[in-house]
Amino acid sequence: MAKTPSGRLSKKTFGIGMSILASVFEKIERITLNSDLMEAWYRMLSDLTDEEFKYSIEVIVKTFKFPPTIAEIREKAKEYSREVELTPEEAWALVYRDIHVYGYYREPVYDDWKLEAAKNAIGWHTLCDMTEETKEVIRAHFMRIYESFRNRQKYAEVSQNPKLASFIHSLARSLAPGSSVPQLENPSTPQLNYADKKTLPK
16 A cells, blocks of 8 residues: 655544544535545645644534535644734734833834735834824734735735745745745645555445
């Protein structure tokens, strides 16, 4: 039997996870009975680690009322390794605090590229110069920018689109040169050899 590349979802873990989903969702049970569909699902999920996949299955079984899509399994899986992320409101609160901590001449550099890029898009001096009259407008603008970057990165993580990942890297390097570049993998996807399909649930 062909070995699963290191760091990728093993067929055994995939089979067990799909069996668990099938015991809860009738639609998933039908998928496990179709070898072509099982092959397609494994191919779309095989870049996940065993830990990410198991975490996703557990969360879905505990919280979903309806059968999950491949995209929803991927999205939940990526939560396993994703660092705690600031909401737009929290990101603004951090920058607003730092305006008073660092002042006009000591601009901070944030390790989170999304936060740094949103700050740079408005400009540190503009942020420091805001008044009570302009604060709400600037706050709303900052939060929209941050949320846009956050959504782009989240979609890139879930979709595993190489072009989108490359775009996110370029965006981070150009708009937040002092920050850490997001780690977005673009793995090639192995094909499931269904000579091994006995390892998957029937």
